[in-house]
Amino acid sequence: DAGVIQSPRHEVTEMGQEVTLRCKPISGHNSLFWYRQTMMRGLELLIYFNNNVPIDDSGMPEDRFSAKMPNASFSTLKIQPSEPRDSAVYFCASSLVLRIAGQVSTDTQYFGPGTRLTVL
């Protein structure tokens, strides 16, 4: 298995530009997570999809951020317009989330290599 695939690995853009980050989860996983990592704030969950449906987007900073998952094998995180404070490493992770008798059990999350975003 190729693991979680993210593209691009590095992105440098100017303030105000639109940025689109892409993620291909591991085949068979039903959940996908977008995280942002900075030295100051650590690893923050932005949004979480289960079966392609957004379940929790409470971590999305503001309306400039949007995420989609049109099918089980692809997701995008878009920032429009981008700002310097958005500079960070963005990770996508996938896992198998099981719901048995009303209890949610989250299996191992497998992370992609990340996209290092620099907004000038």
Place this chain on the structure above:
Amino acid sequence: TQLLEQSPQFLSIQEGENLTVYCNSSSVFSSLQWYRQEPGEGPVLLVTVVTGGEVKKLKRLTFQFGDARKDSSLHITAAQPGDTGLYLCAGADDKIIFGKGTRLHILP
């Protein structure tokens, strides 16, 4: 809001020494995970602990989950340069919450 506090934030020690890092919370989690992250890569899961008081060993690494399932520790025996990295703990319920990590550097 559930928070995980990790300590110390940074630790630099000589090869061969022992060390312990901590992960504490005021919240109870159904399970707790430890990840290691190396530069330029995503976090990789080391272990999941589920039962209060549980102890798991992974070669020279010993993980313990507190009796009340609010805290955990990671002990490394005879640290080696290959142990260098960012160690993250994460509490899991219906989603996973990460601590900010302990950045460990082992000097040869």
